[in-house]
Amino acid sequence: MCLLTYFPPGAAPNPVALSVGARVNPHGHGFAVIAGTRIITSHGMDGTAVIDHFTAVRARYPRWAALFHSRYATHGERSVDNCHPFRLGGDPRTVLAHNGTLPKRVHPRPYDRRSDTRIAAEEYLARHPFGSIDTRRGARGLGSWLGSSKLVILTVDPAYRHSAYLFGESAGRWDGGIWYSNTSYQPRPRRPARRYLCRSCLNVDFDRTSRYCSRCGWCFDCDTVFPDCECAENHHADRHPPPHGRLGLPSTHPHRPPKSPISR
DSSP states (O other), rough: OOEEEEEEETTOOOOHHHHHHHHHHOOOOOEEEEEEEEEEEESSSOOHHHHHHHHHHHHOOSSEEEEEEEEOOOOSSSSGOOOOOOEEETTEEEEEEEEEEGGGGGOOOOOOOOOHHHHHHIGGGGGGEEEEEEEEHHHHHHHHHHHTTEEEEEEOOTTEEEEEEEEEEGGSSSETEESSSSSSSSSOOOOOOTTTTTTTTOOOTTTSSBBBBBTTOTTTTTOTTSSOOHHHHHHHHHHOOOOGGGGGGOOOOTTTTOOOOOOO
């Protein structure tokens, strides 16, 4: 999945949203903050530590664009070396971060521990295969190659017309002046535990599919341990009425025509 977050100039980070995204996407984190004529970057596997570092750096340099990325690994090993953002062609003046799955051209080959985004940054995109992204043709070429993926580029290289580029903007969402590549930054409401807490063995079973506790057989309707459930017969009779006639076929009473089957 991954979560890519873009901060326009002046936008302050939401640590709660970043923390939620880091828990959902736990395989490495990193950020980039434009600080005048340079870009400050940092990476780490500890989401809380990276978020704290980012908020501190962002507080010192709020005037320019920034990005934060939490990774959910699909290609490449789970290591700091595969944490976004990556330098474009090794140039510290331009970095990029990505959310999604890139074309097979940049997928790692056997024994290559790099992620697809890292390969793209170090090799493929470093050659500027679509030309300048400041041109309509170049921007369209890169956008078409990305497909449904999202990409943020930050740069202090004077060869670029802008310092920040956001591809796939419509596939993400703006919230509080900050752009998120998906909704994994939003806290998910917890289901009430009381509906899943067995009062007999105190087991909490969120995956319960029947009316009985999967550990001890406690009935949540009549508070009796299976098979001594007092409402089992009534429950069975309500949901499974006895068939009429032989083999469950409709009754053929001479004064009552058989019922027609109902399609559902």
